[in-house]
Amino acid sequence: MSSDDMQLRRYEFRKALQEISSKKGRGTELISLYIPPSKQIYDVVQYLREEFSTSSNIKSKSTRKNVLAAIESIMSKLKYYKAPPETGLVFFVGHVASRGDQTEMYTNIIEPPEAIQTFSYKCDSIFHTEQLDVQLENKEIYGLIVIDRKEATIGFLNGTLIQMVANEQSLVPSKHHQGGQSSRRYERLIEIAAHEFFKKVGEIANGSFMPRIMDIRAVFLGGPGSTKNYFLEKDYLRNEIKYKIEAPFDLGYTDESGLRELVEKAADVMKDMQISRERDLMNKFLSEVKKPDGGLSTYGEDAVVRAMTEKRVELVLISEDMDKYRIHFECPSCGNTLDRDEETEELICPRCGTLMNVASKEDLVETLYRLAEESGATVELISEGSEEGLLLKKAFGGIAGILRYITSAAKSYA
Numbered sequence: 540m541s542s543d544d545m546q547l548r549r550y551e552f553r554k555a556l557q558e559i560s561s562k563k564g565r566g567t568e569l570i571s572l573y574i575p576p577s578k579q580i581y582d583v584v585q586y587l588r589e590e591f592s593t594s595s596n597i598k599s600k601s602t603r604k605n606v607l608a609a610i611e612s613i614m615s616k617l618k619y620y621k622a623p624p625e626t627g628l629v630f631f632v633g634h635v636a637s638r639g640d641q642t643e644m645y646t647n648i649i650e651p652p653e654a655i656q657t658f659s660y661k662c663d664s665i666f667h668t669e670q671l672d673v674q675l676e677n678k679e680i681y682g683l684i685v686i687d688r689k690e691a692t693i694g695f696l697n698g699t700l701i702q703m704v705a706n707e708q709s710l711v712p713s714k715h716h717q718g719g720q721s722s723r724r725y726e727r728l729i730e731i732a733a734h735e736f737f738k739k740v741g742e743i744a745n746g747s748f749m750p751r752i753m754d755i756r757a758v759f760l761g762g763p764g765s766t767k768n769y770f771l772e773k774d775y776l777r778n779e780i781k782y783k784i785e786a787p788f789d790l791g792y793t794d795e796s797g798l799r800e801l802v803e804k805a806a807d808v809m810k811d812m813q814i815s816r817e818r819d820l821m822n823k824f825l826s827e828v829k830k831p832d833g834g835l836s837t838y839g840e841d842a843v844v845r846a847m848t849e850k851r852v853e854l855v856l857i858s859e860d861m862d863k864y865r866i867h868f869e870c871p872s873c874g875n876t877l878d879r880d881e882e883t884e885e886l887i888c889p890r891c892g893t894l895m896n897v898a899s900k901e902d903l904v905e906t907l908y909r910l911a912e913e914s915g916a917t918v919e920l921i922s923e924g925s926e927e928g929l930l931l932k933k934a935f936g937g938i939a940g941i942l943r944y945i946t947s948a949a950k951s952y953a
Contacts, residue, residue, distance in 0.1 A: 546920050547908045550859070552652060553675055554902070556668050559647055562635040564664045568605040569633035571667040572613060573659040576627045580620050583658075587614050590660065605634040605642070606662060612646060627655030631666045679813050681805070682748045682758035682780070684740075685790055685797035687766045688733055691740040693747055694798045696759075699814040700924035701802060703795050704747045709736040741775030752779050757809070761788035761801040813922070820919055821927035824856060824939055838939040840880065840903065847907065850914035851942050855907055858928060858937030859920045863903040868895040907938070916940075 562569070574583055591610045597603035609632045620628070629649040634642035653674045661667045681696040688711050694703040711732045748755060758780055760767055767787040770776075776784075788804040790797055806815035827834030835853075837846050840863070846852045868877045870888040877886065877895065880903075886895045904920075911918045921928045931937060 546918065547905070548652060549675075550904055550920060552649075552671075555647065555649060556671055556675065559631050559666050560668055562631075562645055562666055564605075564633055565636055565640075565642055566599060566602040566605075567662055567664050568602050568609065569635065569663055569666050570606070570609045570613065570630065571659070571661045571663070572630040572632075573655050573657065573670055574623050574628040574630075575655040575658055576623045576625055578623060578627075578658050580617055580622060584614055584617055586660065587617075590662075594662075608644065609633045612644070616646075616648065624650045626651050626653060629655065629671065633666075678754065679756060680751060680754050681812075682744070682755050682783070683798050683801055684744055684758065684760045685767075685793045685801055686737075686740060686760075686762045686770055687764060687793050688736070690793040691736075691762075692794055692797055693740070693744050694795075695747075696802055696812075696814065698924060699817060699922045699928065701798050703798060705743050706794060707736070707740055707743065709733070711736055737770055737773070737775045740770070744775075744780065745777050748780050749777060752783075755783060757785070758783040759788065759801050759805045760784050761790040761797070761804065762793055763790060814925055817919075817921050817925055817927050820854070820856060821921065821931065823854075824941055827941060835942040835945060836939065837942055838935040840936060840938050843938045843940045844907070844910065846940060846942060847910040847914055847916060850916075851944060851946070852911075852914060852916045852940045853943045854941040855911055855916055855918045856921050856931060856939045857904055857907060857918065858932045859922045860932075861904050861937050865901050865903055865906050866897060867899040867901075869898040870895050903938075 572583075572587075574580075587610050591607060591614075594603065594606045594610065597606060612632050613630050616630070627650070629651060631645070631647040631649070633645060635645040637643045649671070651671055651674055655670060657670070659667075659670070676697075679698050683692075683694040683696055683701070685692050689709050690707065691709070692703060692706045694701060696702075709732070712729055748758065760771060771781065771784060771787060788801055790800050790804070792800055802814060806812055806818060809815060810819070824836060827836035828838075830836075837843055837852070843852065843855065847855070863880055866879045868879065868886050870876070870891060870893050872893040873888065873891045875888050875890045875895075876898070877888075879886065887893070888895050908918055910916070921931050923929060923932060931939060
C-alpha cells in the first residue's frame with residue numbers, strides 16, 4: 540500500500556468514527572459488535588441468536604422491535620462472510636434519532652486498520668468506538684525532558700502535538716554564602732536539595748514514560764549548562780528510558796517553551812519525525828510563496844483543484860481536519876449544473892428558476908486524492924497540532940500546492 544493510500548485510509552477511518560460517534564439512539568437500541576479475526580462467523584451468529592432470544596423480553600415495544608431488527612440485520616450481513624477479514628470486523632447497527640421524534644436504521648461496517656483483539660457485543664443508546672479510537676492514536680511518540688537546577692518540565696511529543704505532563708520548580712538555593720553558615724556545610728545543603736529535586740523529576744519521568752515505553756520511539760533530554768548531563772549520568776532515570784536517550788541538547792529554557800525548543804532541536808537531527816517532515820514540506824511551499832511572483836506555489840481550493848485538473852501540481856498539502864464537501868447540483872428542467880462547497884437545503888437554478896437536485900456529494904479531501912491519482916501528484920496531510928499546520932489552515936485555507944510548472948495563462952489569471 541502506497542503512502543498516499545495509507546493516508547487516505549486513515550483519513551476515511553477518522554471521518555467514519557466521527558460520524559458513528561455523532562449518532563444517538565432514543566433508547567438502548569444501538570448495537571456495537573466487534574469481531575476479532577480469530578472468531579468463527581458461525582460462533583458469532585450463534586451468539587446473536589441467543590441475544591435475539593434474550594432481547595425478545597425487552598418491555599418497551601419500540602425498543603424491542605428496533606433491537607431485534609438490528610440483530611436480524613447483522614445476521615443477514617454475516618451470511619456474506621466465510622471468515623472475518625484479517626483485521627476483524629466491526630458492526631454499528633441500530634435505529635438512530637433523526638428529525639423530530641423519528642428514527643431511522645443506521646448501518647456502518649468497518650474493517651479496521653489494525654486487528655481487533657477482543658470480541659465484544661454492546662447494546663446502548665450510543666455506539667461504542669473505544670477499541671477503534673485507540674487505533675487512531677498517533678504511534679509516533681517521543682518523551683521530552685528539559686531540566687536545570689531551578690526547574691524541570693516533562694512532556695510528550697505525540698505526532699506533532701506537544702503535551703506537557705508536569706512542571707517542577709526546585710527549592711535548590713543559589714550558590715552564595717548566607718547567615719554565618721560555613722561554606723562547606725552550605726554547599727552540602729545545596730547538593731542535598733539538588734539530589735531531592737532530581738530524584739523527584741526522575742520519579743515523574745519514570746512514572747510518565749514507563750507505562751508507554753514500548754510505544755516511545757526516543758526520549759529527548761535538554762537544558763542549559765551541564766545539569767542535563769549530570770541528571771542523565773546518575774541513576775534518576777530507569778535504564779529502559781536511558782537507552783532511548785542520545786546526546787542531550789543545549790537549550791535556553793526549561794519551562795513549556797523549553798519543550799518546544801527541544802522539539803525544534805530534535806527535529807533538525809531526526810528527519811524522519813512527523814513534525815520534521817511536515818515542517819520541511821511547509822518550508823518548501825513557503826519558499827515558493829516568498830518569491831516575487833509567487834514561484835511555483837498555489838493555494839486555496841479553487842486554484843489548487845483547477846491546477847490539479849490541468850495536471851500541473853507536483854505536491855498537495857492538505858490540512859488533516861479539513862471538513863468540506865464539493866456538491867454537484869443539476870437542474871431537472873434545463874440541465875444546468877452548479878457546484879457548491881457547502882450543503883444547502885435549496886438551490887434555485889439561475890437559468891430557469893427550477894429547484895435543483897443534488898447529483899453528487901464528495902468529500903473534498905477524497906476529491907483531491909482522486910485528482911492526485913489521475914495526475915500523478917503527491918498528497919501530504921498536515922496535522923493541525925503543529926505551527927505549520929495552523930499556518931496552512933489559517934493563512935492558506937487548508938489547501939496548498941507546489942506546481943510542476945506555471946503557464947502564462949495561469950500567471951495572467953492570478
